[in-house]
Amino acid sequence: MNATNAVLEPGPRADVATYRSLGDDALSARIQAVRNAIGSRLMLLGHHYQQDEVIRLCDVRGDSHQLSQTAAASRDCRAIVFCGVHFMAETADILVNRPERLAERSGERVPVILPDLAAGCSMADMAAIEQVESAWSELGDVIDTHDVTPVTYINSAAGLKAFCGKHGGIVCTSSSAAAALEWAFARTRRVLFFPDQHLGRNTALKMGMSTDVMPVWDPYEADLGGLTAESLRESRVILWKGHCSVHQVFRPAHVRQFRERIPDIKILVHPECPREVNDLADVSGSTGAIIRAVEQAPAGTRWAIGTELHLVNRLKKEHPEQEIHFLAPIVCMCATMYRIDLAHLCWSLENLSAGTAVNVIRVDDETARWALVALDRMLQVR
Ligand code: 13P
Ligand code: SF4
Numbered sequence: 001m002n003a004t005n006a007v008l009e010p011g012p013r014a015d016v017a018t019y020r021s022l023g024d025d026a027l028s029a030r031i032q033a034v035r036n037a038i039g040s041r042l043m044l045l046g047h048h049y050q051q052d053e054v055i056r057l058c059d060v061r062g063d064s065h066q067l068s069q070t071a072a073a074s075r076d077c078r079a080i081v082f083c084g085v086h087f088m089a090e091t092a093d094i095l096v097n098r099p100e101r102l103a104e105r106s107g108e109r110v111p112v113i114l115p116d117l118a119a120g121c122s123m124a125d126m127a128a129i130e131q132v133e134s135a136w137s138e139l140g141d142v143i144d145t146h147d148v149t150p151v152t153y154i155n156s157a158a159g160l161k162a163f164c165g166k167h168g169g170i171v172c173t174s175s176s177a178a179a180a181l182e183w184a185f186a187r188t189r190r191v192l193f194f195p196d197q198h199l200g201r202n203t204a205l206k207m208g209m210s211t212d213v214m215p216v217w218d219p220y221e222a223d224l225g226g227l228t229a230e231s232l233r234e235s236r237v238i239l240w241k242g243h244c245s246v247h248q249v250f251r252p253a254h255v256r257q258f259r260e261r262i263p264d265i266k267i268l269v270h271p272e273c274p275r276e277v278n279d280l281a282d283v284s285g286s287t288g289a290i291i292r293a294v295e296q297a298p299a300g301t302r303w304a305i306g307t308e309l310h311l312v313n314r315l316k317k318e319h320p321e322q323e324i325h326f327l328a329p330i331v332c333m334c335a336t337m338y339r340i341d342l343a344h345l346c347w348s349l350e351n352l353s354a355g356t357a358v359n360v361i362r363v364d365d366e367t368a369r370w371a372l373v374a375l376d377r378m379l380q381v382r
Contacts, residue, residue: 010022010347011350011354012347012350012351012353012354012356014347015347016116016343016344016347017343019343019344019346019347020343022343022346024053024342027342027343027345027346028053028057028342030346030349030350031057031342031345031346031349032057034346034349034350034352034353035057035349037353038079038352038353040076040077041076041077041078041079042077042078042079042080042081042349042352043059043060043070043074043077043079043080043081044057044058044059044060044080044081044083045058045059045060045061045062045067045070045071045080045081045082045083045084045088045092046058046060046061046062046083046084047061047062047063047064047067047083047084047085047088047287047337048061048062048063048287048288048291048308048311048314049084049287049308049310049311049334049337050083050084050310050337050340051310051338051340051341052310052313052314052317053341053342054083054340054341054342054345055083055314057345058083062288063173063174063175063286063287063288063289064088064091064154064155064173064174064175064286064287065154065173065174065175065176065286065288065382066288067082067084067088067092068091068092068095068154068173068375068378068379069379071091071092071095071096071112072095072096072098072375072379074096074110075101075104077096077110078108078110079110079111079113079352079357080092080096080110080111080112080113081113081115081345081348081349081352082112082113082114082115082361083115083340083345084114084119084337084340085114085119085120085121085124085334085336085337086114086117086119086120086121086124086361087121087124087154087155087156087157087158088154089112089113089114089361090112090157090158090361090363091154091158091161091375092112092361093112093361093362093363093368094158094161094363094368094371094372094375095372095375096110096112097109097110097112097368098368098372111352111357111360112360112361112362113348113352113357113358113359113360113361114340114359114361115340115344115345115347115348115359116339116340116341116344116359117359118336118339119336119337119339119340120336121155121336122244122245122336123153123155123195123196123242123243123244123245123272124155124156124157124195126195126219126240126241126242126243127152127156127157127160127194127195127219127240127242128157128219129157129159129160129163131219132150132160132163132194132219133163134219135192135217135219135225136150136163136167136192138223138224138225139192139232139238142224142229142232142233143190143232143233143235145167146188147188147189147190148188148189148190148191148192148238149167149168149169149170149184149185149187149188149190149191149192150163150164150167150168150169150191150192150194151164151169151170151171151172151180151181151184151191151192151193151194151200152164152169152170152171152172152193152194152195152374153171153172153173153174153177153193153194153195153196153199153200154171154172154173154378155195155196155244156171156194156195158363158367158368158371159367159371160194160195161370161371161374161375162366162367162368162369162370162371162374163370164371164374165369165370165371165372165373165374165375166370166373168187168188169184169374169377170183170184170374170377170378170381171371171374171375171377171378172378173286173378174199174270174271174272174285174286174287175285175286175288175289175382176378176381176382177199177200177203177271178203178206178207179381179382180377180378180381181193181203181204181207181237182207182381183377183381185236189236190235190236190237190238191236191237191238192217192238192240193237193238193239193240194239194240194242195240195242196240196242196243196244196272197216197239197240197241197242197243198243198244198247198248198271198272198273198274198275198278199271199272200214200237200239200240201214201237201239201275202271202273202275202278202284203271204236204237205275205279209236209237211275212234213234213235213236213237214235214236214237214238214239215227215231215232215235215238215239216239216240216241217238217239217240217241218241219240219241220241225241243272243274244272246272246307246308246332246333246334247269247270247272247273247274247306247307248273248274249328249330249332250269250273250274250277250306250327250328250332251274251276251277251328252276252277252280254277254304254306254327254328254329255267255277255280255281255304255327256280258304258325258327262302262304264302265302265303265304265325266282266283266297266301266302266303266304267280267281267282267283267303267304267306267327268281268282268283268284268285268290268293268294268303268304268305268306269281269283269284269305269306269307269327270284270285270286270287270290270306270307270308271284271285271286273306277306281306287307287308287311290305290307290311290315291311291315294315294319294322294324295319297322299321299322300321300322300323301322301323302322302323302324302325303322303323303324303325304325304326304327305324305325305326305327306327306328308332308333308334308337309326309331309332309333310333310334310337310338312324312326313326
C-alpha cells in the first residue's frame with residue numbers, strides 16, 4: 001500500500017473525529033487496554049445518565065452524591081476521567097486536589113479529565129455568579145442577608161459553590177437537599193436556593209412549607225427579580241428561576257394517562273420534575289434512589305419512571321422481571337451527558353497514557369478553597 005492510500009490508525013495526536021472511524025468494539029477494546037495498563041492509578045467515574053457503552057467501562061457509577069463521595073475518599077488514583085458533565089468534573093477536582101490530599105501526594109495534582117468539554121449542564125448555566133451576586137446585593141436592600149443561607153444545587157459552576165462557602169452556605173445534591181435545608185434553617189430564617197426551582201420547591205414542600213413563602217427570583221427581571229419587597233420579607237425559601245430541560249418535559253397528564261391505563265402502576269420521578277408531577281408520584285428521589293427503588297421491588301412491579309431516558313432504558317434491560325415504562329411519550333434525554341461517547345473516552349485515555357492529559361478541568365485555587373467549605377458541609381450533613 002502506498003503512503004497516500006494508507007489508512008491512518010487513530011492515535012493520541014489524531015483528533016477525536018478520527019477516532020469515530022473505529023467501531024464500538026475496537027474503541028471499547030482500546031479503552032480497556034489503557035485501563036489495564038494504568039491499573040488502579042486511573043479511575044473512571046460515570047454518572048447514571050451515561051450511555052450503556054460508556055457506563056459499562058466505568059470503575060464507579062453513581063449519582064452526584066455518590067460520585068462526589070468517591071472523589072473525596074480517593075487516595076490511590078493519580079488520574080480521574082469523569083464520564084458526566086462539567087460541574088461534576090469541577091467538583092471532583094476540588095475534592096481530590098484539596099490541600100490535605102495534595103500534601104499527602106507531595107503536591108502532585110490528580111488531573112480530572114472531562115472527555116468532551118462541551119458536556120455542560122443547561123440548568124447550571126441558568127445561574128451565573130454575577131447574577132447571584134447582584135441578587136444577593138439587591139436582597140440586602142430589603143431583608144437582612146445575615147439571616148439568609150445560600151444553598152446551591154451541586155448542578156452549578158464552582159464559583160457559585162464558592163459564593164455559598166463565603167456566605168455561610170452549603171451545596172446539596174438531589175439526595176441531600178432536605179438535609180441541607182434543615183442545616184440551613186438551624187442557622188437562619190431564610191434560604192436562597194439556586195439554580196433549580198423545582199428541587200428547592202419540592203424539597204421545601206415535603207418539609208411542610210407552603211408555596212406562599214417560596215417566591216421565585218427571576219434573574220432577568222430588572223428590579224428585585226420581579227418580586228415585591230413584601231413577598232421577600234415573608235419568604236422562607238427564595239427560589240431561583242432555573243430548571244432542568246430534561247425533567248421539565250414530564251407533565252401531570254403523563255401520570256394520569258398511565259394511571260388510567262395501568263391502575264396499579266407506580267410513578268417514580270426525580271425531584272427535578274415540576275411540582276405538579278412530583279406531587280402525583282408514588283416515589284421521588286435521586287438517580288441512586290430511583291435505582292434502589294426498582295432493585296428492591298418485587299418481581300411483577302409496574303413502574304412509569306420520570307427521569308433521563310438512558311437510565312430508564314438500562315433499568316428496563318437489567319430488570320426484565322419488572323414492567324418498566326418511560327413516563328413521557330416523547331424522547332427526553334440529556335444531550336450534554338450524551339456527548340461523552342466511546343470516541344471521546346478513547347481519545348482522552350490514549351492521550352493520558354501517552355503522557356498528555358487533555359481536557360483537564362482545573363478550578364482556580366481561590367474558588368476551590370471556598371467551594372470546598374460548602375462541599376464539606378454537604379458531605380457532612382447527610
Ligand atoms: P442525581 O444523580 O444526583 O440524581 O442528579 C441528577 C442530575 O441531573 C445530574 O445532572
Ligand atoms: Fe443538567 Fe438536566 Fe442534564 Fe442533569 S439531566 S446534567 S440537570 S441538563
